[in-house]
Amino acid sequence: MKKSIRIAWLYPDLMSTYGDRGNVIVLERRSSWRGVRADIVPVTLETPVSVLESCGLIFMGGAQDRQQKLAGEDFLKRKGPVVKKMVESNIPALFVCAAYQFVGRYYKPYQGDTIPGAGIFDLTTEHPGDQAKRLIGNVRAEIVNPHVLAGTVIVGFENHGGRTHLGPKMKPLAKVISGNGNNGDDGWEGVIYKNAIGSYFHGPLLPKNPAIADWLLEKALGTLALLNDTLEQKANESVR
Amino acid sequence: MLRDNEGMGLFDRLVVILTKLVSFTSTLLGLGAGETWPGEVALMLRPNIATALSERLSDGVILVAGTNGKTTTSLMVKTILEHIGDSVVHNATGANLINGVVSSFIRNADWLGRVRADVGIFEIDENSLPVILRYMTPKRVILLNLFRDQLDRYGEVDVIVEKWIRALSALPKETVFILNSDDPAVAFIGTSVKGKAVYYGLNDAGKYLSVREHATDSTFCPSCGRRLTYRGVYYSHIGVWKCTGCSFTRPDPTVNRWPSTLPGLYNQYNTLAAVALAKSLGIPESAIKKSLQSFAPAFGRQEEIESAGKTVKLFLSKNPAGFNASLRTVLDMGAKELLFVLNDRIPDGRDVSWIWDVDFETVPPSATVLVSGDRAYDMALRLKYASPAGREPQVFTDLSLAFMHARERNTHEPLYVLATYSAMLEARKILKGRKIL
Structure with missing residues (x-):
């Protein structure tokens, strides 16, 4: 097991709504409780890509429209290609909410031009029009991929207008039990590709789903000691 | 007229x-x-x-x-x-x-x-x-x-x-x-x-x-x-x-x-x-x-209630900025006993993700922390991860039991309650209602 890890937090000042910070806090604490030193490395507009390349795990969260635009320009041009290379070389990564849409191939709003994505995942998102309802609320889902976690129930809160569909080489993360997930139609939630996960569970995905946190950390660090997750499990079960 | x-x-x-x-x-x-x-x-x-x-x-x-x-x-x-x-x-x-x-x-x-x-x-x-x-x-x-x-x-x-x-x-x-x-x-x-x-x-x-x-x-x-x-x-x-x-x-x-x-x-x-x-x-x-000069605070905004010998101070705290402000105020006031109550009903907002944007890391390890509410375990989890040692607060799924516990501690310290909207209504009902603790 490695004794330290650098965790890149992409655009913490621009892409951080809905308590996204919870994911970073959980990764940091679950490392330190096992004697692993975790450094949170903020990667924003001015940060050189070499800093990003020095990291062993990546997190990127949600954003408001205006901030997403600012981050978007930088991500498409500079950070995105680097993140793609890192994901391809099996660096673990987590993309939630707006970031999940953003690492796909494109986002098609109901009016205006299609917004290109970073193309890290083969998935596309379309907004079905302003008459379509926004998908908002608690979600429970059962993990299907990766197989080691299959059957684990994950919970979260979704709040999205866009409907996401996965390309042929992409595997869904979980099967929806209640709520909507990727698009409200095919019953899937999230995506997994190599060691990278995308999900519509916005904000603090990891606190109530420590199995995903540990899976990401193990991909970066090697096998980890077990922690007592009784409280995490109770919080998970309290989401209905 | x-x-x-x-x-x-x-x-x-x-x-x-x-x-x-x-x-x-x-x-x-x-x-x-x-x-x-x-x-x-x-x-x-x-x-x-x-x-x-x-x-x-x-x-x-x-x-x-x-x-x-x-x-x-x-x-x-x-x-x-x-x-x-x-x-x-x-x-x-x-x-x-x-x-x-x-x-x-x-x-x-x-x-x-x-x-x-x-x-x-x-x-x-x-x-x-x-x-x-x-x-x-x-x-x-x-x-x-x-x-x-x-x-x-x-x-x-x-x-x-x-x-x-x-x-x-x-x-x-x-x-x-x-x-x-x-x-x-x-x-x-x-x-x-x-x-x-x-x-x-x-x-x-x-x-x-x-x-x-x-x-x-x-x-x-x-x-x-x-x-x-x-x-x-x-x-x-x-x-x-x-x-x-x-x-x-x-x-x-x-x-x-x-x-x-x-x-x-x-x-x-x-x-x-x-x-x-x-x-x-x-x-x-x-x-x-x-x-x-004699302005009295509004409902649940720093309201003080005496309940069966315990002083309870209520601070309505319904979003990250408000919660951070309340937290800073009560810690400045020297709070040693804290109760956080988190509900997720319509008036509170169904999404409780925002608690991860509140700086609970500022709560000193010496403070006694109780949590309650519909989403008590979410709040408990937030506090566990705010603590470097992973210390867990005491969870009371029944709010009146949290008040009873605070009273039975018999410390003469006031209990500072930070609660979301519907949780505040419930707290007042318990403290002021006939069913006194």
Whole structure:
């Protein structure tokens, strides 16, 4: 097991709504409780890509429209290609909410031009029009991929207008039990590709789903000691 | 004294009398008078009744909007105006949609359906501000602040700013705006209105935060979108700011000093807003001072309740900025016993993700921490991860048991309760109700 890890937090000042910070806090604490030193490395507009390349795990969260635009320009041009290379070389990564849409191939709003994505995942998102309802609320889902976690129930809160569909080489993360997930139609939630996960569970995905946190950390660090997750499990079960 | 109500149509008055009668009967039957439904019924019978009613106010309407501080600020304004002899109609806490406003008129009216007040002070929900403006043209608008709050219900801060600007820029030049200079988004609204803008804010470098809190919304220029720099931050994104890109800078606040009778920096701001409003009406400082001397906090806003020998202090804390402000205040007050109550009902917001934006890391390890509420385990988890050692707080799924436990500790320390909206209602019911612990 490695004794330290650098965790890149992409655009913490621009892409951080809905308590996204919870994911970073959980990764940091679950490392330190096992004697692993975790450094949170903020990667924003001015940060050189070499800093990003020095990291062993990546997190990127949600954003408001205006901030997403600012981050978007930088991500498409500079950070995105680097993140793609890192994901391809099996660096673990987590993309939630707006970031999940953003690492796909494109986002098609109901009016205006299609917004290109970073193309890290083969998935596309379309907004079905302003008459379509926004998908908002608690979600429970059962993990299907990766197989080691299959059957684990994950919970979260979704709040999205866009409907996401996965390309042929992409595997869904979980099967929806209640709520909507990727698009409200095919019953899937999230995506997994190599060691990278995308999900519509916005904000603090990891606190109530420590199995995903540990899976990401193990991909970066090697096998980890077990922690007592009784409280995490109770919080998970309290989401209905 | 009864006012002349001839300008109000007979039908309008009949609607007021009718809804008043139903509300009165319902109170007699112990069903409660209702803070919103009498207005809802009146609006159904007479969609434009809000306009007719507001036009009966000789001194017009004052609207108070913003994420945090609406109730306290509007109560302060009411206190000042009543002190100088005005008769005020004011909506009840939380009844801050159009139906709540109309209900307050019905409650205020006499049995002939006539409005008795000279001035209306209404706290207005963020989303309802554009709606209310369709019915009435206020003389004064106080805008306090904009923080992240219940994103599932209100949407993003930027979207609210846009909606507000569209609605407020249509008001005539006679409407005076009382604006917080230290909130960039609120100050930005001042650049697009026709009427005069009066700014209030703090000029006190001694109160700058040494370390920036996390829950910041507006660190980017509302005008050009580039990054803002701060000479100092008072809390969240409230401070002395300027844009690094364009020429947009914090306006110089003309009202920037006033002794606050309530603890907490956010109450300092609420006080400044109320004082700025009073000054804009030409009320002398001596009268303002006198009226605010004995100002009592509003429901669940630093309310103190003695319950079976235990002092309980209640702090309504419903979003990250409000929660951080409450937390800072109670820790400054030396809190040693804390109870956090988190609900996820409609008035609280169904999404509890925001607790991860609150800086619970500031709670000292020596403090006794209890948690409760519908989402008690989410709150417990947040506190576990705030503690480097992973220390877990005590969880009480039943709120009354949490109070019982606190009382049985027998420490003579006050219990500081930070709770979301519906949780606060429940806490008060337990503490004040007949079922005493």
